[in-house]
Amino acid sequence: MAIAAEKSQPPLHGESLAPALYRVHSIRRETHDSFTLDVRPQNALNTPAFAPGQFNMVYAYGCGEVPISISGDPADHRRFVHTIRAVGAATTALCGLKKNGTLGVRGPFGSHWPVDESAGSDVVVVAGGIGLAPLRPALYRLLAERQRYGRIVLLYGVRTPGDILFPRELKQWRAQFDLEVHVTVDRATSDWQGRVGVVTTLIRKATFDPNNTVAMVCGPEVMMRFTLLELLSRGVPADGVFLSMERNMKCGVGLCGHCQYGPTFICKDGPVYPYTRIASTFATREI
Amino acid sequence: MPGNDSNQRCVTFESEQLQSLLDAVQGRGYEVFGPRVRDNTIVLDRLSSITELPIGAGTDQNNARFRLTSRQDQAFFSYTVGAQSWKRYLHEPTLRLWNAQRDDGGFKVDANQSLPPKQAFVGVRPCELNAILALDRVLLHGVAADSAYRSRREKTLIVAVDCGVAGGTCFCTSMGTGPRASSGYDLALTEIIEGDRHYFVARAETELGAEILEGIPHSVPTEAERTAAENVVASAAAHMGRTVDAANIRDLLVRNPSHSRWDQVATRCMTCGNCTMVCPTCFCTTTTDVTDLAGEHAEHCRLWDSCFTLDYSYIHGGAVRSSAKSRFRQWLTHKFGIWFDQFGQSGCVGCGRCITWCPAGIDVTEELAALREGNPPGNCPPIRKETPRGNA
Amino acid sequence: METLERILAEHPFLHGLARPHLELIVGCATNVRFNPGQFLFHEGEEADRFYVIRHGKVRVELFTPGRGPITIQTVDDGDILGWSWLLAPYQWHFDAQAVELTRAIALDGECLRTKCERDHDLGYEMLKRFAQIMQQRMDATRLQLLDLYGNSR
Numbered sequence: 001m002a003i004a005a006e007k008s009q010p011p012l013h014g015e016s017l018a019p020a021l022y023r024v025h026s027i028r029r030e031t032h033d034s035f036t037l038d039v040r041p042q043n044a045l046n047t048p049a050f051a052p053g054q055f056n057m058v059y060a061y062g063c064g065e066v067p068i069s070i071s072g073d074p075a076d077h078r079r080f081v082h083t084i085r086a087v088g089a090a091t092t093a094l095c096g097l098k099k100n101g102t103l104g105v106r107g108p109f110g111s112h113w114p115v116d117e118s119a120g121s122d123v124v125v126v127a128g129g130i131g132l133a134p135l136r137p138a139l140y141r142l143l144a145e146r147q148r149y150g151r152i153v154l155l156y157g158v159r160t161p162g163d164i165l166f167p168r169e170l171k172q173w174r175a176q177f178d179l180e181v182h183v184t185v186d187r188a189t190s191d192w193q194g195r196v197g198v199v200t201t202l203i204r205k206a207t208f209d210p211n212n213t214v215a216m217v218c219g220p221e222v223m224m225r226f227t228l229l230e231l232l233s234r235g236v237p238a239d240g241v242f243l244s245m246e247r248n249m250k251c252g253v254g255l256c257g258h259c260q261y262g263p264t265f266i267c268k269d270g271p272v273y274p275y276t277r278i279a280s281t282f283a284t285r286e287i
Numbered sequence: 288m289p290g291n292d293s294n295q296r297c298v299t300f301e302s303e304q305l306q307s308l309l310d311a312v313q314g315r316g317y318e319v320f321g322p323r324v325r326d327n328t329i330v331l332d333r334l335s336s337i338t339e340l341p342i343g344a345g346t347d348q349n350n351a352r353f354r355l356t357s358r359q360d361q362a363f364f365s366y367t368v369g370a371q372s373w374k375r376y377l378h379e380p381t382l383r384l385w386n387a388q389r390d391d392g393g394f395k396v397d398a399n400q401s402l403p404p405k406q407a408f409v410g411v412r413p414c415e416l417n418a419i420l421a422l423d424r425v426l427l428h429g430v431a432a433d434s435a436y437r438s439r440r441e442k443t444l445i446v447a448v449d450c451g452v453a454g455g456t457c458f459c460t461s462m463g464t465g466p467r468a469s470s471g472y473d474l475a476l477t478e479i480i481e482g483d484r485h486y487f488v489a490r491a492e493t494e495l496g497a498e499i500l501e502g503i504p505h506s507v508p509t510e511a512e513r514t515a516a517e518n519v520v521a522s523a524a525a526h527m528g529r530t531v532d533a534a535n536i537r538d539l540l541v542r543n544p545s546h547s548r549w550d551q552v553a554t555r556c557m558t559c560g561n562c563t564m565v566c567p568t569c570f571c572t573t574t575t576d577v578t579d580l581a582g583e584h585a586e587h588c589r590l591w592d593s594c595f596t597l598d599y600s601y602i603h604g605g606a607v608r609s610s611a612k613s614r615f616r617q618w619l620t621h622k623f624g625i626w627f628d629q630f631g632q633s634g635c636v637g638c639g640r641c642i643t644w645c646p647a648g649i650d651v652t653e654e655l656a657a658l659r660e661g662n663p664p665g666n667c668p669p670i671r672k673e674t675p676r677g678n679a
Numbered sequence: 680m681e682t683l684e685r686i687l688a689e690h691p692f693l694h695g696l697a698r699p700h701l702e703l704i705v706g707c708a709t710n711v712r713f714n715p716g717q718f719l720f721h722e723g724e725e726a727d728r729f730y731v732i733r734h735g736k737v738r739v740e741l742f743t744p745g746r747g748p749i750t751i752q753t754v755d756d757g758d759i760l761g762w763s764w765l766l767a768p769y770q771w772h773f774d775a776q777a778v779e780l781t782r783a784i785a786l787d788g789e790c791l792r793t794k795c796e797r798d799h800d801l802g803y804e805m806l807k808r809f810a811q812i813m814q815q816r817m818d819a820t821r822l823q824l825l826d827l828y829g830n831s832r
Binding site: 128129130157158159163184186187188190192193194195196197198200201204205219220222223226 | 736738747748749750751752753755756757758778815818819822823825826827828
């Protein structure tokens with residue numbers, strides 16, 4: 001039996017797997033291996049709207065598509081901002097693009113940080129390394145409507161002082177009285193005046209009310225495991241912790257199977273999960 | 288079972304008329320595909336005449352074993368499935384998704400899809416029919432539909448054939464997918480050989496199917512013919528080569544990611560991915576990009592992929608599932624377990640291909656039984672019912 | 680004005696300690712202050728105290744020939760610094776240098792050790808609390824060793 005031809009199906013992201021073309025408006029080096037690209041639609045005035053934590057499938061000509069979280073301001077519809085670490089062929093090609101270079105973009109895809117849902121609560125943002133990139137849109141939103149939230153804390157850990165993303169913004173945020181920002185490095189250089197030690201050690205010292213806190217965590221999986229332990233031991237309820245997971249991804253729309261994480265697909269059920277949803281999976285190795 | 292057919296068009300036709308049926312399908316503009324014997328096995332290919340069908344061919348299947356046998360009769364459909372499944376004609380092994388062309392410093396994308404021809408599958412086994420329905424669920428009814436699959440699926444006519452013989456690795460009765468085709472077809476045939484008489488009892492589920500039957504010489508099935516058809520299927524059901532206790536199987540797998548059996552099977556599994564390549568419901572794909580030497584032209588292609596490769600779970604720095612154990616566990620747990628969470632049904636249709644074609648002779652039914660042994664029901668996370676999130 | 684006793688009583692490290700024990704500890708405590716660049720202690724010196732950091736930041740360093748001082752960790756407000764006073768041969772294993780103006784409470788190690796020997800209940804309480812600090816430090820050190828954000832996961 002054939003299936004009925006569906007004509008009234010609403011258009012969905014990924015319905016067509018071909019990317020829209022974007023042009024590089026600017027590219028800035030963040031660290032020795034990471035770059036931030038401001039890209040704008042080639043044939044449209046505005047980008048599709050996105051929510052903090054979502055990602056795009058970004059195509060480098062001849063190299064392939066890779067999932068990259070959006071690191072810009074969700075209120076800005078003129079551009080997508082992507083912070084990319086050059087680790088493979090496609091990401092290296094993307095980081096090598098020049099101003100006005102062309103790239104492909106499909107998206108946005110995936111779930112988002114519970115920014116609206118956190119109104120009235122303290123918000124603790126814990127980022128590790130490049131994990132700050134998908135959290136930055138959430139910070140923009142939190143700070144844009146600062147009065148809706150209790151305390152806001154940003155705890156950021158990186159390998160060395162040279163790996164710190166968005167240093168200018170961090171400096172600006174640190175100067176704000178309504179935001180507690182702590183940055184720590186695993187390995188200090190001699191000129192580093194800041195904290196040395198892993199990011200998890202900051203959780204014990206940050207000021208927030210664990211009973212009324214939403215924690216948003218993104219970083220390497222091990223870092224998230226230990227961060228979770230610290231948050232729970234401080235008394236943050238399990239359903240107040242949100243994690244952003246990463247897996248291989250080829251399509252972004254639940255068709256290729258690659259991003260399966262336990263019973264879920266990270267591309268559509270994630271990347272942002274409440275910890276309670278993935279608790280059993282999170283504890284299993286090589287899942 | 289027969290009660291379901293009350294509102295179906297049901298006829299009897301003699302075996303010689305099978306060609307008329309084929310002609311009627313072809314006459315409606317369908318390219319016909321069906322089983323054939325080639326290279327000492329059963330393959331699927333274009334079919335123009337019923338003489339190309341595996342007449343008188345049987346199959347001997349077991350762990351890592353597939354042999355063609357000769358039958359004493361002229362049965363068209365007394366073989367059990369070969370390595371290939373219909374998936375290849377709906378969810379193609381390789382597919383060019385789109386092209387990119389260098390242009391004025393940048394590039395252009397051409398995503399025009401050529402429209403596939405109408406295709407008819409003749410000889411679709413009930414397990415395979417259920418596999419197609421499982422693929423429909425995955426590729427058409429998620430957050431996004433696979434447009435390539437849809438365009439082919441919309442133009443596919445299905446002539447199912449009930450099983451009268453069960454293979455040595457078959458377990459469709461355990462999975463509730465056979466040996467009788469229950470729905471999803473245009474036409475379903477039961478092949479009956481009684482002494483010198485060789486005939487088919489056919490039922491149509493669609494208008495098109497009924498119209499085709501109407502056009503070939505036929506008669507109204509007698510009570511005896513209906514009973515004979517039931518007996519054919521009952522005989523297959525009684526001779527399943529394998530069984531699986533499917534009760535709460537999802538919970539069993541979800542609860543046991545650390546079972547010692549995974550370590551045992553990992554010593555045998557070569558992670559070759561054969562099981563995923565022959566599986567009629569494995570849907571995973573990867574993409575690859577190729578350019579010409581000058582770099583003027585690039586193609587973005589999609590290929591079948593297997594969760595048994597290291598590349599499958601590779602993220603910068605390494606593969607998430609680096610051990611054979613974790614990859615076998617992923618496959619089996621997905622197929623029989625979390626497929627329920629994702630798609631509301633099992634991912635296994637009991638065709639037995641993964642048992643037949645595993646070079647190490649790993650038998651999923653044996654593995655599942657071993658996992659169950661000494662494993663009383665316990666707590667495990669419930670299947671989550673929810674509306675898709677995201678795309679906000 | 681905050682008394683030493685109140686500050687110590689409210690510190691999480693000593694939270695829940697019995698009154699008489701707290702008084703014994705306060706008896707070993709003094710207020711101290713370090714200017715930026717000033718060392719709290721040096722590797723190899725006698726470890727005769729530990730510190731409850733009130734405000735400021737201190738680097739724990741290891742000096743290596745050719746590379747100079749390597750900062751292993753920093754401690755700041757509310758942290759406990761030093762446990763070498765507790766275990767023979769009572770010698771500091773690292774350098775500790777104030778990065779900024781640092782105020783702390785110093786607790787006399789010998790004074791405490793004597794009291795702990797005399798009152799094993801107090802000794803047990805102190806060991807339990809230091810064991811927890813040690814465990815936290817070890818977890819943190821292990822994570823640091825992993826080089827979490829490096830190219831290999």
